[in-house]
Amino acid sequence: DAGVIQSPRHEVTEMGQEVTLRCKPISGHNSLFWYRQTMMRGLELLIYFNNNVPIDDSGMPEDRFSAKMPNASFSTLKIQPSEPRDSAVYFCASSFWGVTEAFFGQGTRLTVV
Amino acid sequence: DQQVKQNSPSLSVQEGRISILNCDYTNSMFDYFLWYKKYPAEGPTFLISISSIKDKNEDGRFTVFLNKSAKHLSLHIVPSQPGDSAVYFCAARRRGSSNTGKLIFGQGTTLQVKP
Numbered sequence: 102d103a104g105v106i107q108s109p110r111h112e113v114t115e116m117g118q119e120v121t122l123r124c125k126p127i128s129g130h131n132s133l134f135w136y137r138q139t140m141m142r143g144l145e146l147l148i149y150f151n152n153n154v155p156i157d158d159s160g161m162p163e164d165r166f167s168a169k170m171p172n173a174s175f176s177t178l179k180i181q182p183s184e185p186r187d188s189a190v191y192f193c194a195s196s197f198w199g200v201t202e203a204f205f206g207q208g209t210r211l212t213v214v
Numbered sequence: 215d216q217q218v219k220q221n222s223p224s225l226s227v228q229e230g231r232i233s234i235l236n237c238d239y240t241n242s243m244f245d246y247f248l249w250y251k252k253y254p255a256e257g258p259t260f261l262i263s264i265s266s267i268k269d270k271n272e273d274g275r276f277t278v279f280l281n282k283s284a285k286h287l288s289l290h291i292v293p294s295q296p297g298d299s300a301v302y303f304c305a306a307r308r309r310g311s312s313n314t315g316k317l318i319f320g321q322g323t324t325l326q327v328k329p
Contacts, residue, residue: 132315143321192257196315201307203315205257
């Protein structure tokens with residue numbers, strides 16, 4: 102299995118632009134998580150899905166952030182408009198429903214200038 | 215407010231010695247704790263876990279200790295190897311959320327093991 106696949110690996114964009122991060126979970130996994138890593142706060146859960154349905158989006162910082170999971174093999178995290186403080190590493194993770202130990206992708210390093 | 219705290223941003227130890235990484239939590243509703251390891255340019259990988267009904271769990275060179283009264287857990291690596299150099303994240307799961315996989319992570323501690 103290829104594991105959780107995220108794209109792009111690196112993204113540099115200008116403030117105000119729309120950014121879309123992509124994730125392909127491990128085949129068969131039915132829970133998907135989006136995390137953001139910063140130096141100050143470590144890994145923060147932004148949103149998670151079970152069976153493609155968003156369950157908890159309380160970690161999404163602002164309305165500028167949105168996430169979708171149109172099918173079991175694909176999810177997106179969108180930031181519109183982006184701001185410099187959104188600069189961070191964004192991770193996607195997946196697991197089987199009810200299994201706490203999730204598998205993480207390699208992350209997308211986002212830089213907003 | 216940070217419910218899971220790793221107060222030491224970094225730790226340096228000599229190869230062969232013991233590494234002790236610490237983690238404190240504030241929420242008494244946490245019932246399951248995990249440690250993840252992260253190498254540069256990679257995602258975190260699960261390392262070891264412990265349920266709140268236990269006070270110790272061991273897996274090879276890695277042992278996690280849980281002190282519920284102090285709301286403190288620690289990860290011991292013995293003996294430490296240069297390949298253990300990575301960022302270690304402590305994470306906790308809240309009771310009642312076992313079917314969601316939702317975790318609260320700490321800030322991470324960077325371990326450097328010197329040859």
